[in-house]
Amino acid sequence: MKRLAFAVLMLAAAPALADSNLPAAPLANTQLPDPKQEAQAQALMTTLRCLVCQGQSIADSDAEMAGDMRALVRQRIQAGEKPAAIRDWLVARYGDYVTYDPPFSLLTAPLWIAPLALIALGIWLARASFRRRRA
Amino acid sequence: MKGGVKLWLPLLAFAAVLALIAMALYRPADRTVYSAMVGKPLPAFDTPPLLSGKPGLASAAFRDGKPKLLNIFASWCVPCAAEAPQLMALKAAGVTIEGVAIRDTPQAMRDFLARGGDPYAAIGDDKASAVQLALGSSGVPESFLIDGKGTILLQHVGDIRADEVPGIVARLKAAQ
Numbered sequence: 489m490k491r492l493a494f495a496v497l498m499l500a501a502a503p504a505l506a507d508s509n510l511p512a513a514p515l516a517n518t519q520l521p522d523p524k525q526e527a528q529a530q531a532l533m534t535t536l537r538c539l540v541c542q543g544q545s546i547a548d549s550d551a552e553m554a555g556d557m558r559a560l561v562r563q564r565i566q567a568g569e570k571p572a573a574i575r576d577w578l579v580a581r582y583g584d585y586v587t588y589d590p591p592f593s594l595l596t597a598p599l600w601i602a603p604l605a606l607i608a609l610g611i612w613l614a615r616a617s618f619r620r621r622r623a
Numbered sequence: 624m625k626g627g628v629k630l631w632l633p634l635l636a637f638a639a640v641l642a643l644i645a646m647a648l649y650r651p652a653d654r655t656v657y658s659a660m661v662g663k664p665l666p667a668f669d670t671p672p673l674l675s676g677k678p679g680l681a682s683a684a685f686r687d688g689k690p691k692l693l694n695i696f697a698s699w700c701v702p703c704a705a706e707a708p709q710l711m712a713l714k715a716a717g718v719t720i721e722g723v724a725i726r727d728t729p730q731a732m733r734d735f736l737a738r739g740g741d742p743y744a745a746i747g748d749d750k751a752s753a754v755q756l757a758l759g760s761s762g763v764p765e766s767f768l769i770d771g772k773g774t775i776l777l778q779h780v781g782d783i784r785a786d787e788v789p790g791i792v793a794r795l796k797a798a799q
Contacts, residue, residue, distance in 0.1 A: 508699045508726035513751040539656050539761035552726065553761070556752035581759030583659045 507552050515562040516555035522566075529562045532571040535588045536561070536578065545588065658759030658767075658778045665693075665773045666757040670747030673724050673732055680721050680747030688771040690798040691719045692791065694743070695755055697727050698735035700763040706782035707739025713783075714742035716792045722746040723754050725763055766791075770798040 520526040530547065536557065538549035546554040546561075557578075564574050575587055584590045592600060660666070665682050672679035685691055692713065696703040714720055722743040724732060732746070749755060758767065758775075766779040768791065776798060783791065 508697060509728060509731065510726040510750060542654060542656075553752060553755075556726075557756065559751055560753070560756055578756075579659075581659055581757065582656055582761070585656060 512552070512555045513559035515559040515566075517558075520562055520566055525565050526562075528571055529558075529565045532565070532574060533558055533561055536575070537586050537588060539582065539586065655780050656761040657780065658775075660759045661775050661778050663775060665767075665769055665775055668747075668754045668757060670723060670749055670754060673727060673746045673748035674729050677743070678745040680723060680745045682773065684721065684745070685769045686771070686773040689719060690768065690770050690776075690795045691721055692795065693758075693767040693769055694720055694722045695725060695758070695760050695763055695765045695767075696722060697725045697763045698731040699727070700725075702782040703764045704735070704739055706764050707742075709783040709785055709788055710742040711740045712785070712788050713791060716788070718792060718795055719744050723749050725749050725752055725755055768794055768798070 520529060533547035534545045536546045538544045538546050538551055538554040538557070540551040540553050541549050544554075546557045561574055564577075565571065578586045584593070584596070590596050590599075665685050667682045669681040669683075670679045685693070694710065696706070710720055720742045722745065724746050727748070727750075736743075747754065755763075755765075758765075760767075760778075762780070764782050766783060767775050768777040768779075770776050777794060779787070779791070
């Protein structure tokens, strides 16, 4: 009985960190009238991280904040701003973490250099073992 | 035996990788997204009032020489309700608290303030999270300590706990 009451209460309960009651921002889920601008906005949105869900881009996310970020991107594209400038504006606020296309820096250098170093190591190992066999 | 150490190298490397993974598993990384705006001037914004009888908030209000606390909050956010007593304590300690309400409505805000008290000198209406995004804030509640010249001194992510109140008061006093 207690369990049943608990289950009923759980069904009736609102989620703890609930969303707001406001509808999504006008440009959050509406495409721009100009298809060229919309394509630009889409391309940028798929490379921006949703800061709430963190594993999704703002183009994929259903979070309210992602909606507000999509609205911000579309508004700025509509106003004629370049996608790179919008990305820089967000990076200045949230750091490189907000973009899925992180720039080359001291922190990201291992990501780019490690594969090259591993290939070089592999070639060196292969050469050494081929030589041994021939000898 | 020739190459005795060399023979064990791969196993050692494998153990090192395992140790690295185990360390990361036992001490997960901090997934909080911190603002990159700390130490920089407060971005310019001008929000209309949310409630009649309570002014809206503009960034110019933070350049009057008095350090303040900028609280990003919402009536629909549960940790914000948990934070209310600490904000009241900060107000009682003489801290000026300016609020920006994210995606909120006047009626819901009035109910929220009636429940937990009203520590806010002003409440700006931010219907599309524009101020929040300009600040590099990624959730509610978040608080920013701003010095008298409008520079962001510190970001506090999440609700302010009771034991964190004295530290915030001291930090704002020091900025005076």
